[in-house]
Amino acid sequence: MSELKQAITEAMKNAMRAKEKARLGTIRMILAELKRVEVDERIELDDARILAILDKMNKQRRDSIEQYESAGREDLAAIEREEMEVIATFLPAALSDDEINALVDDAIAKSGASGMQDMGKVMGLLKPQLQGRADMGAVSKTVKARLG
Template identity: 70%
Template sequence: MSELKQRITAEMKAAMRAKEKARLGTIRMIQAEIKRIEVDERIELDDARVMAVLDKMQKQRRDSISQYDAAGRQDLADLERQELEVIKTFLPQPLTEEELAALVEQAMDATGAQSMQDMGKVMGILKPRIQGRADMGDVSRLVKARLAG
């Protein structure tokens, strides 16, 4: 079992003991998604793949929050924010703007990227390094800006 999956299980047990219903519900949702993928694909997920699942769930929560805020449904937006906070506890520390800019520079130097046609190469190098630590949409905009000017 991967280290991250073990940590999620341990956190679930701690939430059960502490009777934290909201946290427990979110952790169970995370475990259900991991188990669904494992059953569908008949594989055991490693830490990198679990991180990708958590990153996707984080993005879904952010999208939902913006939609609920736009629709004036503060109650639903607050629920999504609570889930997002629990999901974030399992993700690594987010990158700062400076760290992200440095990683983009390194990836561009490594690929020799000069134009927008090289964006796929740069993103291919960046994605495994920043999975769960930065929003890929923001990274994409940063790379586009660097390649354009």
């Protein structure tokens, strides 16, 4: 079992002992999603893939919050924010804008990108480095701005 999955399982046990219902529910949801992917794809997840799944779950929460706020449902948005906080505890520390810009510049230089047609190459280099540490949508906009 990967280190990250063990950490999530241990966090579930701690939440059970502390009787933290909201946190426990979110952690169980994470473990259920990991198990679903393992069963569907018949693989054992590694830390990189778990980070990708957690990042995707966080993105889903961001989108939900946006929709709930536009519909005036602050109560539901608050629940999503709490889930995001729990998910974020298992993600690596976020990178600063300066660090992201430096990685984007480096990836453009390494790939020899000269225009928008090379965006896939640049994003391919960036994704493994930034997974779970930055909003890939924002990174994509930065790359477009640099290449465009």
